[in-house]
Amino acid sequence: MRFFQKKRRPYLPSYLTVTVISAGLLMLSGCGSDNDDDDMDTQVSAIYDVKVYNLTNNQPLTPLGVVIHGSAYMPWQLGGAVSTGLEMLAESGSPSDFLSEADAHAATVMSASSSNGPFGPGNSETVSITVDHSASLQLTVATMLANTNDAFTGVRNWNIGELAVGDSTSTMMRVYDAGTEANSETADTMPGPASMGGAAEGFNANRDDILDRLTVHSGVVTNDDGLTTSALNESYRWLSQAAKVVVTRTQ
Amino acid sequence: MTENTHSTTHNGFRKHSLALALATCFTTAFAASVTQAATWDVTITNLTNGNHFTPLLVTAHSHDINLFELGMSASPALEAMAECGDLAPLLATTDVGGEDDDTIANPASGLLAPGTSTTTMLDTTEDHLSIVSMLLPTNDAFLGLNSQHIPAAAGTYTYFVNAYDAGTEVNYEVLSTSEGCATDDTVGMIPMAPVINPGMNGTGLATMENNTMIHVHRGVLGDQDASGGNSDLNSTIHRWQNPVAKITVTVTP
Numbered sequence: 001m002r003f004f005q006k007k008r009r010p011y012l013p014s015y016l017t018v019t020v021i022s023a024g025l026l027m028l029s030g031c032g033s034d035n036d037d038d039d040m041d042t043q044v045s046a047i048y049d050v051k052v053y054n055l056t057n058n059q060p061l062t063p064l065g066v067v068i069h070g071s072a073y074m075p076w077q078l079g080g081a082v083s084t085g086l087e088m089l090a091e092s093g094s095p096s097d098f099l100s101e102a103d104a105h106a107a108t109v110m111s112a113s114s115s116n117g118p119f120g121p122g123n124s125e126t127v128s129i130t131v132d133h134s135a136s137l138q139l140t141v142a143t144m145l146a147n148t149n150d151a152f153t154g155v156r157n158w159n160i161g162e163l164a165v166g167d168s169t170s171t172m173m174r175v176y177d178a179g180t181e182a183n184s185e186t187a188d189t190m191p192g193p194a195s196m197g198g199a200a201e202g203f204n205a206n207r208d209d210i211l212d213r214l215t216v217h218s219g220v221v222t223n224d225d226g227l228t229t230s231a232l233n234e235s236y237r238w239l240s241q242a243a244k245v246v247v248t249r250t251q
Numbered sequence: 252m253t254e255n256t257h258s259t260t261h262n263g264f265r266k267h268s269l270a271l272a273l274a275t276c277f278t279t280a281f282a283a284s285v286t287q288a289a290t291w292d293v294t295i296t297n298l299t300n301g302n303h304f305t306p307l308l309v310t311a312h313s314h315d316i317n318l319f320e321l322g323m324s325a326s327p328a329l330e331a332m333a334e335c336g337d338l339a340p341l342l343a344t345t346d347v348g349g350e351d352d353d354t355i356a357n358p359a360s361g362l363l364a365p366g367t368s369t370t371t372m373l374d375t376t377e378d379h380l381s382i383v384s385m386l387l388p389t390n391d392a393f394l395g396l397n398s399q400h401i402p403a404a405a406g407t408y409t410y411f412v413n414a415y416d417a418g419t420e421v422n423y424e425v426l427s428t429s430e431g432c433a434t435d436d437t438v439g440m441i442p443m444a445p446v447i448n449p450g451m452n453g454t455g456l457a458t459m460e461n462n463t464m465i466h467v468h469r470g471v472l473g474d475q476d477a478s479g480g481n482s483d484l485n486s487t488i489h490r491w492q493n494p495v496a497k498i499t500v501t502v503t504p
Contacts, residue, residue, distance in 0.1 A: 053321060054322075054462075054466075055321055055462075055466040055467045056462065056469070057416065057461050057462045057466060058461040058462070121461050121466065122322065122418070122463060122464035122466070124322060172413075172467075224456070224472055225472060225486075234456065234457065234469075234472045235457055235459075235461055237472075238469050239414075239467060239468060239469055239491075239493055240413070240467065240493040241413070241467050241493070242467065244321050
Protein backbone atom coordinates (compact mmCIF):
# COMPACT_ATOMS: atom_id res chain seq x y z
CA MET A 1 0.00 0.00 0.00
CA ARG A 2 1.36 3.41 -0.97
CA PHE A 3 0.62 5.89 1.74
CA PHE A 4 2.21 8.79 -0.03
CA GLN A 5 1.26 9.32 -3.62
CA LYS A 6 2.93 12.69 -3.91
CA LYS A 7 5.26 14.77 -1.88
CA ARG A 8 3.68 16.93 0.77
CA ARG A 9 0.23 15.52 0.38
CA PRO A 10 0.09 13.02 3.21
CA TYR A 11 -3.63 12.36 3.41
CA LEU A 12 -4.48 8.79 4.12
CA PRO A 13 -7.72 7.06 4.98
CA SER A 14 -6.42 4.87 7.83
CA TYR A 15 -5.02 7.85 9.63
CA LEU A 16 -8.26 9.77 9.34
CA THR A 17 -10.19 6.81 10.74
CA VAL A 18 -8.00 6.74 13.81
CA THR A 19 -8.41 10.46 14.23
CA VAL A 20 -12.19 10.25 14.17
CA ILE A 21 -12.21 7.48 16.78
CA SER A 22 -9.82 9.42 18.98
CA ALA A 23 -11.94 12.52 18.74
CA GLY A 24 -15.00 10.52 19.75
CA LEU A 25 -13.30 9.16 22.82
CA LEU A 26 -12.06 12.57 23.73
CA MET A 27 -15.62 13.86 23.79
CA LEU A 28 -16.97 10.87 25.73
CA SER A 29 -14.27 11.26 28.32
CA GLY A 30 -14.87 14.94 28.64
CA CYS A 31 -11.35 15.76 27.64
CA GLY A 32 -11.48 18.73 25.36
CA SER A 33 -8.79 19.54 22.87
CA ASP A 34 -7.89 23.00 21.80
CA ASN A 35 -5.64 21.76 19.07
CA ASP A 36 -7.39 20.73 15.90
CA ASP A 37 -4.15 19.48 14.56
CA ASP A 38 -5.77 16.59 12.77
CA ASP A 39 -8.59 18.53 11.20
CA MET A 40 -9.23 16.96 7.84
CA ASP A 41 -10.01 20.26 6.15
CA THR A 42 -6.83 22.14 6.85
CA GLN A 43 -3.25 21.08 6.44
CA VAL A 44 -1.12 21.78 9.49
CA SER A 45 2.57 22.52 9.34
CA ALA A 46 4.74 20.65 11.76
CA ILE A 47 8.30 21.55 12.70
CA TYR A 48 10.62 18.82 13.93
CA ASP A 49 13.96 19.58 15.57
CA VAL A 50 16.23 16.60 15.09
CA LYS A 51 19.17 16.76 17.51
CA VAL A 52 21.99 14.21 17.42
CA TYR A 53 24.50 13.85 20.27
CA ASN A 54 27.90 12.42 19.40
CA LEU A 55 28.46 9.80 22.12
CA THR A 56 31.69 8.31 20.76
CA ASN A 57 35.06 8.91 22.35
CA ASN A 58 36.99 10.05 19.28
CA GLN A 59 34.90 9.79 16.11
CA PRO A 60 33.72 12.98 14.40
CA LEU A 61 30.26 12.51 12.93
CA THR A 62 29.83 13.90 9.43
CA PRO A 63 26.96 16.24 8.41
CA LEU A 64 23.62 14.65 9.17
CA GLY A 65 21.45 13.30 6.39
CA VAL A 66 17.86 13.68 7.58
CA VAL A 67 14.74 12.52 5.75
CA ILE A 68 11.08 12.78 6.75
CA HIS A 69 9.00 10.35 4.78
CA GLY A 70 6.22 7.78 4.63
CA SER A 71 6.72 4.11 5.31
CA ALA A 72 7.22 3.18 1.65
CA TYR A 73 10.70 4.73 1.75
CA MET A 74 13.22 2.33 3.25
CA PRO A 75 16.76 3.74 3.09
CA TRP A 76 18.61 0.56 4.01
CA GLN A 77 18.04 -3.00 5.10
CA LEU A 78 20.33 -5.21 7.15
CA GLY A 79 21.65 -8.00 4.97
CA GLY A 80 21.04 -6.09 1.75
CA ALA A 81 23.44 -4.11 -0.41
CA VAL A 82 23.34 -0.37 0.26
CA SER A 83 22.52 2.25 -2.36
CA THR A 84 25.28 4.23 -4.02
CA GLY A 85 24.14 7.31 -2.11
CA LEU A 86 24.47 5.53 1.21
CA GLU A 87 27.83 4.12 0.12
CA MET A 88 28.92 7.71 -0.56
CA LEU A 89 27.70 8.83 2.87
CA ALA A 90 29.37 5.91 4.65
CA GLU A 91 32.72 6.21 2.85
CA SER A 92 33.12 9.97 2.39
CA GLY A 93 30.72 11.54 4.86
CA SER A 94 28.84 13.51 2.21
CA PRO A 95 25.07 13.09 2.60
CA SER A 96 24.20 14.79 -0.69
CA ASP A 97 23.74 11.73 -2.92
CA PHE A 98 21.91 9.87 -0.14
CA LEU A 99 19.49 12.78 0.14
CA SER A 100 19.11 13.05 -3.65
CA GLU A 101 18.06 9.41 -3.72
CA ALA A 102 15.57 10.10 -0.95
CA ASP A 103 14.20 13.13 -2.78
CA ALA A 104 13.59 10.98 -5.85
CA HIS A 105 11.39 8.62 -3.83
CA ALA A 106 7.65 9.21 -3.95
CA ALA A 107 7.23 8.69 -0.20
CA THR A 108 9.75 11.35 0.78
CA VAL A 109 8.21 14.47 2.22
CA MET A 110 11.33 16.51 2.96
CA SER A 111 15.06 16.03 3.33
CA ALA A 112 17.81 18.16 4.81
CA SER A 113 21.39 18.04 5.99
CA SER A 114 23.13 19.81 8.82
CA SER A 115 25.19 22.75 7.68
CA ASN A 116 28.05 23.08 10.14
CA GLY A 117 30.33 20.31 8.95
CA PRO A 118 31.41 17.36 11.09
CA PHE A 119 30.77 17.52 14.83
CA GLY A 120 33.01 15.90 17.38
CA PRO A 121 32.63 13.80 20.52
CA GLY A 122 30.66 15.57 23.24
CA ASN A 123 28.99 17.86 20.72
CA SER A 124 25.58 17.82 19.10
CA GLU A 125 24.05 18.98 15.83
CA THR A 126 20.46 19.98 15.15
CA VAL A 127 18.45 20.01 11.93
CA SER A 128 15.03 21.66 11.91
CA ILE A 129 12.55 20.53 9.28
CA THR A 130 9.12 21.93 8.46
CA VAL A 131 6.61 19.60 6.81
CA ASP A 132 2.89 19.22 6.33
CA HIS A 133 1.82 17.14 9.28
CA SER A 134 0.63 13.58 9.04
CA ALA A 135 0.30 10.96 11.74
CA SER A 136 2.23 8.56 9.51
CA LEU A 137 5.42 10.57 9.22
CA GLN A 138 8.66 8.67 9.72
CA LEU A 139 12.21 9.89 10.31
CA THR A 140 15.50 8.63 8.95
CA VAL A 141 18.90 9.95 10.06
CA ALA A 142 22.35 8.86 8.85
CA THR A 143 25.89 10.08 9.56
CA MET A 144 29.34 8.60 9.05
CA LEU A 145 31.92 7.88 11.73
CA ALA A 146 34.69 9.80 10.01
CA ASN A 147 37.67 7.77 11.22
CA THR A 148 36.45 4.53 9.66
CA ASN A 149 36.34 2.98 6.23
CA ASP A 150 32.56 2.79 5.86
CA ALA A 151 30.86 2.88 9.25
CA PHE A 152 27.75 4.96 9.74
CA THR A 153 25.25 5.40 12.52
CA GLY A 154 21.61 6.16 12.10
CA VAL A 155 18.00 5.31 12.58
CA ARG A 156 15.47 4.58 9.87
CA ASN A 157 11.68 4.50 9.55
CA TRP A 158 11.19 5.85 13.04
CA ASN A 159 7.54 6.84 13.62
CA ILE A 160 7.36 10.49 14.65
CA GLY A 161 3.98 11.52 13.18
CA GLU A 162 2.09 11.04 16.41
CA LEU A 163 4.29 13.32 18.50
CA ALA A 164 2.18 16.13 19.95
CA VAL A 165 3.37 19.70 19.72
CA GLY A 166 5.95 20.27 22.46
CA ASP A 167 6.70 16.58 22.92
CA SER A 168 9.98 14.89 22.23
CA THR A 169 11.24 11.35 22.07
CA SER A 170 14.66 9.82 21.72
CA THR A 171 16.50 6.69 20.76
CA MET A 172 20.06 5.45 20.64
CA MET A 173 21.68 4.92 17.24
CA ARG A 174 23.75 1.83 16.61
CA VAL A 175 26.63 1.57 14.17
CA TYR A 176 26.42 -0.20 10.83
CA ASP A 177 29.02 -1.38 8.35
CA ALA A 178 27.96 -0.36 4.84
CA GLY A 179 29.82 -3.37 3.47
CA THR A 180 31.20 -1.41 0.55
CA GLU A 181 34.82 -0.94 1.61
CA ALA A 182 37.30 -3.28 3.29
CA ASN A 183 37.93 -2.34 6.91
CA SER A 184 41.66 -1.80 6.43
CA GLU A 185 41.80 1.18 8.83
CA THR A 186 44.71 2.63 6.85
CA ALA A 187 45.41 6.33 6.54
CA ASP A 188 44.97 6.04 2.79
CA THR A 189 41.38 4.85 3.04
CA MET A 190 39.61 6.77 5.80
CA PRO A 191 38.61 10.43 5.32
CA GLY A 192 38.75 11.55 8.96
CA PRO A 193 41.47 13.42 10.89
CA ALA A 194 43.09 10.17 12.09
CA SER A 195 44.36 9.72 8.51
CA MET A 196 46.69 12.70 8.67
CA GLY A 197 49.64 12.01 6.40
CA GLY A 198 47.74 9.48 4.29
CA ALA A 199 45.65 9.78 1.14
CA ALA A 200 42.50 9.80 3.32
CA GLU A 201 40.32 8.67 0.45
CA GLY A 202 36.59 9.15 0.75
CA PHE A 203 34.26 7.62 -1.80
CA ASN A 204 35.47 4.88 -4.09
CA ALA A 205 32.89 3.15 -6.29
CA ASN A 206 34.79 -0.12 -6.09
CA ARG A 207 33.14 -2.39 -3.53
CA ASP A 208 35.97 -4.42 -2.03
CA ASP A 209 34.58 -5.51 1.35
CA ILE A 210 34.25 -9.25 1.91
CA LEU A 211 30.47 -8.95 1.72
CA ASP A 212 28.54 -6.37 -0.26
CA ARG A 213 25.93 -6.35 2.50
CA LEU A 214 24.87 -4.09 5.33
CA THR A 215 25.75 -5.52 8.73
CA VAL A 216 26.03 -4.37 12.33
CA HIS A 217 29.57 -3.00 12.60
CA SER A 218 32.00 -5.14 14.59
CA GLY A 219 34.01 -2.09 15.62
CA VAL A 220 37.51 -0.99 14.73
CA VAL A 221 40.48 -3.16 15.72
CA THR A 222 43.15 -0.42 16.03
CA ASN A 223 46.92 -0.71 16.24
CA ASP A 224 46.70 -0.88 20.04
CA ASP A 225 44.96 -4.21 19.61
CA GLY A 226 47.36 -5.68 17.09
CA LEU A 227 46.37 -4.35 13.66
CA THR A 228 49.75 -2.80 13.01
CA THR A 229 48.73 -1.16 9.72
CA SER A 230 45.81 0.65 11.35
CA ALA A 231 45.97 4.44 11.53
CA LEU A 232 43.76 4.24 14.59
CA ASN A 233 44.64 3.84 18.25
CA GLU A 234 42.29 2.49 20.89
CA SER A 235 40.67 5.87 21.51
CA TYR A 236 38.77 5.55 18.21
CA ARG A 237 36.87 2.46 19.32
CA TRP A 238 33.17 2.39 20.21
CA LEU A 239 30.71 -0.16 21.52
CA SER A 240 27.35 -0.80 19.91
CA GLN A 241 26.00 2.75 19.79
CA ALA A 242 27.60 5.98 18.68
CA ALA A 243 24.93 8.59 19.12
CA LYS A 244 21.61 9.54 20.59
CA VAL A 245 18.93 11.31 18.59
CA VAL A 246 16.22 13.45 20.15
CA VAL A 247 13.33 14.61 17.99
CA THR A 248 11.11 17.41 19.27
CA ARG A 249 7.99 18.65 17.57
CA THR A 250 8.03 22.38 18.12
CA GLN A 251 4.97 23.23 16.02
CA MET B 252 9.55 -3.50 11.60
CA THR B 253 12.71 -1.52 11.74
CA GLU B 254 15.89 -2.93 13.12
CA ASN B 255 16.06 0.00 15.49
CA THR B 256 12.92 -0.92 17.35
CA HIS B 257 14.72 -2.99 19.91
CA SER B 258 17.86 -0.95 20.16
CA THR B 259 16.60 1.63 22.59
CA THR B 260 17.05 1.50 26.30
CA HIS B 261 15.06 4.61 27.03
CA ASN B 262 11.86 6.10 25.74
CA GLY B 263 11.17 2.99 23.78
CA PHE B 264 7.42 3.44 23.63
CA ARG B 265 5.77 3.51 20.25
CA LYS B 266 2.78 5.74 20.56
CA HIS B 267 -0.45 5.40 18.65
CA SER B 268 -3.05 8.08 18.25
CA LEU B 269 -5.63 6.16 20.17
CA ALA B 270 -3.34 5.26 23.03
CA LEU B 271 -2.09 8.81 23.21
CA ALA B 272 -5.62 10.20 23.36
CA LEU B 273 -6.62 7.74 26.05
CA ALA B 274 -3.49 8.38 28.06
CA THR B 275 -4.15 12.10 27.90
CA CYS B 276 -7.66 11.59 29.18
CA PHE B 277 -6.60 9.25 31.96
CA THR B 278 -3.98 11.68 33.09
CA THR B 279 -6.56 14.42 33.24
CA ALA B 280 -9.43 12.43 34.72
CA PHE B 281 -7.52 10.28 37.15
CA ALA B 282 -4.58 12.45 38.06
CA ALA B 283 -4.92 11.34 41.67
CA SER B 284 -4.24 7.73 40.75
CA VAL B 285 -0.77 8.59 39.49
CA THR B 286 0.42 9.21 43.02
CA GLN B 287 -0.88 5.94 44.44
CA ALA B 288 1.69 3.87 46.21
CA ALA B 289 3.18 0.82 44.58
CA THR B 290 5.73 -1.78 45.46
CA TRP B 291 8.55 -2.36 43.01
CA ASP B 292 10.63 -5.50 43.28
CA VAL B 293 13.78 -4.59 41.40
CA THR B 294 16.27 -7.23 40.28
CA ILE B 295 19.65 -6.26 38.82
CA THR B 296 21.69 -8.91 36.99
CA ASN B 297 25.36 -8.44 36.11
CA LEU B 298 25.62 -9.60 32.49
CA THR B 299 29.36 -9.10 32.12
CA ASN B 300 31.96 -11.83 32.04
CA GLY B 301 34.62 -10.29 34.21
CA ASN B 302 33.43 -7.03 35.79
CA HIS B 303 32.05 -6.42 39.26
CA PHE B 304 29.40 -3.80 39.97
CA THR B 305 30.15 -1.50 42.91
CA PRO B 306 27.31 -0.86 45.39
CA LEU B 307 24.20 -0.01 43.40
CA LEU B 308 22.02 3.03 43.87
CA VAL B 309 18.35 2.23 43.16
CA THR B 310 16.10 5.26 43.44
CA ALA B 311 12.55 6.17 42.46
CA HIS B 312 11.79 9.77 41.63
CA SER B 313 9.70 12.13 39.55
CA HIS B 314 10.12 12.56 35.81
CA ASP B 315 12.11 15.79 36.09
CA ILE B 316 15.11 14.26 37.84
CA ASN B 317 18.13 12.93 35.97
CA LEU B 318 21.18 11.61 37.78
CA PHE B 319 23.00 11.99 34.47
CA GLU B 320 22.36 12.98 30.87
CA LEU B 321 24.14 11.58 27.83
CA GLY B 322 26.15 14.25 26.06
CA MET B 323 26.36 16.40 29.20
CA SER B 324 29.02 16.78 31.90
CA ALA B 325 28.92 14.44 34.87
CA SER B 326 28.12 16.07 38.19
CA PRO B 327 30.81 15.75 40.89
CA ALA B 328 28.51 13.32 42.70
CA LEU B 329 28.15 11.14 39.63
CA GLU B 330 31.91 11.33 39.08
CA ALA B 331 32.54 10.00 42.60
CA MET B 332 30.25 7.05 41.85
CA ALA B 333 31.81 6.38 38.43
CA GLU B 334 35.47 6.70 39.46
CA CYS B 335 35.40 5.40 43.03
CA GLY B 336 32.11 3.58 43.47
CA ASP B 337 31.26 6.12 46.18
CA LEU B 338 27.50 6.65 46.56
CA ALA B 339 27.66 9.11 49.44
CA PRO B 340 27.79 12.29 47.31
CA LEU B 341 24.83 11.14 45.17
CA LEU B 342 22.84 10.23 48.30
CA ALA B 343 23.54 13.69 49.67
CA THR B 344 22.04 15.48 46.66
CA THR B 345 18.54 16.91 46.98
CA ASP B 346 17.53 14.89 43.90
CA VAL B 347 18.19 11.63 45.75
CA GLY B 348 17.77 12.79 49.32
CA GLY B 349 19.27 9.90 51.23
CA GLU B 350 18.10 6.36 51.78
CA ASP B 351 14.40 5.81 52.41
CA ASP B 352 11.52 3.61 51.27
CA ASP B 353 12.16 4.29 47.61
CA THR B 354 15.90 4.94 47.59
CA ILE B 355 18.00 1.87 48.27
CA ALA B 356 21.79 1.95 48.40
CA ASN B 357 23.94 -1.16 48.20
CA PRO B 358 21.26 -3.86 47.91
CA ALA B 359 23.91 -6.52 47.21
CA SER B 360 25.81 -5.65 50.42
CA GLY B 361 29.01 -5.06 48.51
CA LEU B 362 30.15 -5.91 45.01
CA LEU B 363 27.82 -7.69 42.58
CA ALA B 364 29.89 -10.35 40.86
CA PRO B 365 29.65 -11.23 37.14
CA GLY B 366 26.70 -13.46 36.35
CA THR B 367 24.94 -12.81 39.66
CA SER B 368 21.79 -10.93 40.64
CA THR B 369 20.48 -8.92 43.54
CA THR B 370 16.89 -7.98 44.37
CA THR B 371 15.57 -5.11 46.41
CA MET B 372 12.13 -3.68 47.13
CA LEU B 373 10.97 -0.10 46.85
CA ASP B 374 7.74 1.34 48.24
CA THR B 375 7.07 4.40 46.15
CA THR B 376 4.56 6.91 44.94
CA GLU B 377 6.88 7.96 42.11
CA ASP B 378 6.87 6.71 38.52
CA HIS B 379 10.50 6.96 37.38
CA LEU B 380 13.48 4.78 38.28
CA SER B 381 17.24 5.36 38.11
CA ILE B 382 19.96 2.83 38.85
CA VAL B 383 23.70 3.51 38.74
CA SER B 384 26.85 1.60 39.66
CA MET B 385 30.51 1.61 38.66
CA LEU B 386 32.06 -1.24 36.69
CA LEU B 387 35.24 -2.63 38.20
CA PRO B 388 37.96 -2.70 37.01
CA THR B 389 37.56 0.47 34.96
CA ASN B 390 38.58 4.09 35.36
CA ASP B 391 35.12 5.65 35.11
CA ALA B 392 32.68 3.26 33.49
CA PHE B 393 29.23 3.01 35.02
CA LEU B 394 25.98 1.28 34.25
CA GLY B 395 23.03 3.60 34.10
CA LEU B 396 19.30 3.24 33.94
CA ASN B 397 18.41 6.87 33.51
CA SER B 398 15.03 8.17 34.68
CA GLN B 399 13.14 5.25 33.19
CA HIS B 400 9.36 5.58 33.32
CA ILE B 401 7.82 2.63 35.16
CA PRO B 402 4.20 1.80 34.31
CA ALA B 403 1.65 1.92 37.13
CA ALA B 404 -0.05 -1.28 36.01
CA ALA B 405 0.84 -4.54 37.71
CA GLY B 406 3.38 -6.49 35.75
CA THR B 407 7.04 -7.25 35.26
CA TYR B 408 9.03 -4.87 33.09
CA THR B 409 12.52 -5.59 31.76
CA TYR B 410 15.22 -3.10 30.80
CA PHE B 411 18.70 -3.67 29.39
CA VAL B 412 21.36 -1.19 30.35
CA ASN B 413 24.53 0.11 28.69
CA ALA B 414 27.87 0.97 30.22
CA TYR B 415 28.69 4.67 29.93
CA ASP B 416 31.92 6.61 30.29
CA ALA B 417 31.59 9.47 32.76
CA GLY B 418 34.13 11.43 30.73
CA THR B 419 35.91 12.52 33.91
CA GLU B 420 38.98 10.27 33.99
CA VAL B 421 41.37 9.10 31.29
CA ASN B 422 41.02 5.39 30.56
CA TYR B 423 44.52 4.69 31.76
CA GLU B 424 43.75 1.09 32.76
CA VAL B 425 46.27 0.90 35.59
CA LEU B 426 45.29 -0.59 38.95
CA SER B 427 46.05 1.36 42.09
CA THR B 428 48.53 -0.28 44.41
CA SER B 429 47.22 1.51 47.48
CA GLU B 430 43.92 1.95 49.27
CA GLY B 431 41.71 4.91 48.55
CA CYS B 432 40.41 6.70 45.50
CA ALA B 433 40.51 10.32 44.44
CA THR B 434 38.42 12.24 41.94
CA ASP B 435 40.62 15.33 41.84
CA ASP B 436 42.91 13.86 39.21
CA THR B 437 42.35 13.48 35.47
CA VAL B 438 44.66 10.50 35.10
CA GLY B 439 43.51 8.41 38.03
CA MET B 440 44.09 4.81 39.01
CA ILE B 441 41.50 2.07 39.06
CA PRO B 442 40.55 1.48 42.70
CA MET B 443 42.16 -1.39 44.51
CA ALA B 444 39.43 -4.00 44.74
CA PRO B 445 38.83 -7.66 44.03
CA VAL B 446 39.77 -8.00 40.37
CA ILE B 447 39.56 -11.23 38.42
CA ASN B 448 43.06 -11.97 37.06
CA PRO B 449 44.61 -8.56 37.71
CA GLY B 450 47.73 -7.46 35.90
CA MET B 451 50.46 -5.24 37.26
CA ASN B 452 53.13 -2.78 36.16
CA GLY B 453 51.06 -1.47 33.27
CA THR B 454 52.54 1.72 31.88
CA GLY B 455 49.20 3.33 31.06
CA LEU B 456 46.96 3.18 28.01
CA ALA B 457 45.03 6.31 27.05
CA THR B 458 46.72 9.62 27.77
CA MET B 459 43.77 11.95 27.27
CA GLU B 460 40.00 11.98 27.46
CA ASN B 461 38.71 12.87 23.99
CA ASN B 462 35.07 13.13 25.05
CA THR B 463 34.68 14.77 28.45
CA MET B 464 30.90 14.46 28.34
CA ILE B 465 29.02 11.35 29.40
CA HIS B 466 29.08 8.98 26.43
CA VAL B 467 28.80 5.34 25.47
CA HIS B 468 31.87 3.61 26.87
CA ARG B 469 34.17 2.29 24.15
CA GLY B 470 35.07 -0.66 26.34
CA VAL B 471 38.36 -1.45 27.99
CA LEU B 472 41.22 -2.73 25.86
CA GLY B 473 43.45 -4.73 28.21
CA ASP B 474 46.30 -6.87 26.98
CA GLN B 475 47.80 -10.30 27.52
CA ASP B 476 50.80 -9.14 29.54
CA ALA B 477 49.94 -9.68 33.22
CA SER B 478 53.17 -8.13 34.48
CA GLY B 479 53.61 -5.24 32.07
CA GLY B 480 52.25 -3.82 28.84
CA ASN B 481 50.10 -0.71 28.72
CA SER B 482 47.16 -2.05 30.65
CA ASP B 483 46.70 -3.96 33.90
CA LEU B 484 43.46 -5.38 32.52
CA ASN B 485 43.11 -8.69 30.71
CA SER B 486 41.80 -8.41 27.16
CA THR B 487 40.09 -11.80 27.25
CA ILE B 488 38.44 -11.28 30.64
CA HIS B 489 37.61 -7.65 31.29
CA ARG B 490 36.00 -6.58 28.03
CA TRP B 491 32.24 -6.39 27.67
CA GLN B 492 29.55 -5.76 25.11
CA ASN B 493 26.38 -3.82 25.77
CA PRO B 494 24.11 -4.46 27.53
CA VAL B 495 26.02 -4.97 30.78
CA ALA B 496 23.03 -5.26 33.09
CA LYS B 497 19.50 -6.58 33.00
CA ILE B 498 16.94 -4.94 35.24
CA THR B 499 13.49 -6.29 35.95
CA VAL B 500 10.88 -4.33 37.84
CA THR B 501 7.81 -6.16 39.15
CA VAL B 502 5.11 -3.62 39.95
CA THR B 503 2.49 -4.42 42.57
CA PRO B 504 0.01 -1.55 42.87
